[in-house]
Amino acid sequence: MKPYPILLSSLLALLLLLSGVSLLFGAEQISIDNLVATLWQGGDLDFIVNQYRLPRLLIAVLVGIGLAVSGLLTQAVIRNPLASPDLMGISGGAGFAACLLLLVWPQIGSVWLPLAALVGGFSAAAIIWLLNRWHQPSPARLALVGIAISAFFTSCIDFLLVLNPVEVNSAMVWLTGSLWGRNWDYIWPLLPWLLILVPFSLYLAWSLDLLALGDESANALGVNTERLQISALFTAVALASVSVAVCGTIAFVGLLAPHAARLLVGFRHQLLVPVTALIGALLVLSADTLARNLAPPMELPAGVLTATLGAPYFIFLLSRYKGW
Amino acid sequence: MLTIENLTVSYGKKPILNDLSLTIKQGSITALIGPNGCGKSTLLKSIAGSLKPTAGRISLAGQDIGLLGHKERAQRLSMLAQSPTTPEGITVRQLVSFGRNPYLSNWGRLSQQDHQVVDQALTGTGLADLAQSRLDQLSGGQRQRAWIAMVLAQDTDYVLLDEPTTYLDLAHQIELMRLMQKMNQQGKTIIVVLHDLNQACRYCDQLVVLKAGEVQAQGSSEQIFTRELLRQVFSFEAQIINDPVANKPMCIAL
Numbered sequence: 001m002k003p004y005p006i007l008l009s010s011l012l013a014l015l016l017l018l019s020g021v022s023l024l025f026g027a028e029q030i031s032i033d034n035l036v037a038t039l040w041q042g043g044d045l046d047f048i049v050n051q052y053r054l055p056r057l058l059i060a061v062l063v064g065i066g067l068a069v070s071g072l073l074t075q076a077v078i079r080n081p082l083a084s085p086d087l088m089g090i091s092g093g094a095g096f097a098a099c100l101l102l103l104v105w106p107q108i109g110s111v112w113l114p115l116a117a118l119v120g121g122f123s124a125a126a127i128i129w130l131l132n133r134w135h136q137p138s139p140a141r142l143a144l145v146g147i148a149i150s151a152f153f154t155s156c157i158d159f160l161l162v163l164n165p166v167e168v169n170s171a172m173v174w175l176t177g178s179l180w181g182r183n184w185d186y187i188w189p190l191l192p193w194l195l196i197l198v199p200f201s202l203y204l205a206w207s208l209d210l211l212a213l214g215d216e217s218a219n220a221l222g223v224n225t226e227r228l229q230i231s232a233l234f235t236a237v238a239l240a241s242v243s244v245a246v247c248g249t250i251a252f253v254g255l256l257a258p259h260a261a262r263l264l265v266g267f268r269h270q271l272l273v274p275v276t277a278l279i280g281a282l283l284v285l286s287a288d289t290l291a292r293n294l295a296p297p298m299e300l301p302a303g304v305l306t307a308t309l310g311a312p313y314f315i316f317l318l319s320r321y322k323g324w
Numbered sequence: 325m326l327t328i329e330n331l332t333v334s335y336g337k338k339p340i341l342n343d344l345s346l347t348i349k350q351g352s353i354t355a356l357i358g359p360n361g362c363g364k365s366t367l368l369k370s371i372a373g374s375l376k377p378t379a380g381r382i383s384l385a386g387q388d389i390g391l392l393g394h395k396e397r398a399q400r401l402s403m404l405a406q407s408p409t410t411p412e413g414i415t416v417r418q419l420v421s422f423g424r425n426p427y428l429s430n431w432g433r434l435s436q437q438d439h440q441v442v443d444q445a446l447t448g449t450g451l452a453d454l455a456q457s458r459l460d461q462l463s464g465g466q467r468q469r470a471w472i473a474m475v476l477a478q479d480t481d482y483v484l485l486d487e488p489t490t491y492l493d494l495a496h497q498i499e500l501m502r503l504m505q506k507m508n509q510q511g512k513t514i515i516v517v518l519h520d521l522n523q524a525c526r527y528c529d530q531l532v533v534l535k536a537g538e539v540q541a542q543g544s545s546e547q548i549f550t551r552e553l554l555r556q557v558f559s560f561e562a563q564i565i566n567d568p569v570a571n572k573p574m575c576i577a578l
Contacts, residue, residue: 217409220403222397
């Protein structure tokens with residue numbers, strides 16, 4: 001068998017294994033027999049397994065896929081190793097909009113969260129575009145603008161929280177990137193977006209390979225570079241926004257997963273999209289599983305754990321990058 | 325025949341090319357020469373379609389290339405950019421197969437015939453043995469030949485080369501000029517931006533001399549390559565002698 005199918009099946013196997021672990025462990029430990037029985041037939045443990053851990057597991061996987069593929073597309077278009085939706089402030093914009101909706105209209109259905117987040121994410125993207133339209137932004141400049149935008153949205157969110165102290169608790173947990181209390185209601189608004197956007201990313205993959213040669217060469221090879229860049233960025237912003245809508249900003253997944261995938265399979269995006277997606281799913285799922293099991297029944301937000309891994313890597317990238 | 329009529333191209337408000345008209349015969353090698361900032365690269369990029377003209381029209385055999393689709397245009401015109409980026413880990417063969425893009429669907433799957441064209445391009449540039457090597461591990465000369473092979477795989481009648489010799493040592497520059505002549509003998513019309521005036525005289529059928537976005541002179545080197553031209557356009561004094569090997573004019577700075 002060729003190396004790529006082996007890699008893909010190993011990653012899938014790892015994800016299945018981790019899913020098993022994530023279903024078994026938590027505030028209450030479940031035996032394998034009981035788990036299998038409950039998954040098939042329900043019973044006493046039905047709530048813990050089928051209504052609590054299982055949807056949460058699926059959301060972790062979906063959000064991981066969304067954030068990771070979003071990072072891959074962003075890096076491909078901007079050709080900047082530091083580009084990712086959270087570092088550029090797109091997650092911040094999406095988070096602010098979703099938070100605003102939660103606080104202003106707490107009873108609203110979860111279907112509306114992704115839509116609010118999309119509006120926020122695209123607004124942040126528009127701000128970045130406006131601030132950078134006069135120059136081809138250098139990686140450092142883009143990172144700085146992103147940090148400024150992130151800081152701006154964080155302070156907007158703080159302002160909202162100060163104004164609405166009663167609702168703060170759930171919004172606070174959500175903002176740090178937690179999957180706490182996420183049930184089936186949160187899967188249905190997320191799933192259709194991913195089912196459209198991830199295959200579309202695969203469709204763009206070959207052209208993104210050509211784009212890596214530079215705009216001029218890609219254009220001469222018959223790629224409509226303008227259209228490609230816009231479609232890939234729209235897809236990236238949408239993926240990040242709907243993911244953030246479900247569980248807040250789980251930091252650095254969009255930066256780490258594509259880098260790790262490139263180390264494993266090289267530059268070809270048709271191979272990168274599936275591997276990046278699986279690595280993203282693994283990252284978020286392992287972070288959430290750890291977050292639930294470090295000090296049960298207390299929970300850490302998964303975003304704190306991904307940041308512990310991601311922040312040092314970001315600093316490593318900054319120190320290695322000589323392009324400024 | 326490639327015809328450029330009243331072409332104006334601007335970056336922002338500043339015009340780089342100003343009402344430029346030019347005709348390029350099929351089957352020729354044309355050198356675009358001129359001092360830095362005269363608009364040579366801009367002209368090449370406009371022909372390749374990566375810069376949109378503000379006014380004017382570029383046509384191939386009477387057909388406006390601005391009206392062609394991206395892939396349609398890329399089936400007729402190919403270009404080697406001045407400093408393309410090398411994706412990390414790409415092999416020579418993978419790079420050359422990118423040249424087939426204008427004939428492929430968006431999934432990029434190459435047919436048997438596409439693979440044959442890629443093989444021919446590799447053989448034609450002497451890279452058949454290096455096909456599986458990584459591009460970033462090749463020498464500068466080999467790497468440039470790989471980029472040329474990509475352009476060959478694109479199988480177009482017109483080939484544009486933007487300063488293809490810039491980062492090469494002299495031996496590899498000569499190798500590249502000969503490769504260019506070979507492509508020309510196989511029927512390709514070539515437009516090349518060159519800095520070395522003597523190479524332009526020796527290896528090209530026609531010179532197009534640009535200054536400040538306008539054509540100063542056009543013709544064979546025997547007709548137009550004079551002391552006055554060098555003084556006016558390039559601002560240096562030179563003596564023109566006859567190159568004893570190729571029997572073409574060459575200049576020596578005074």
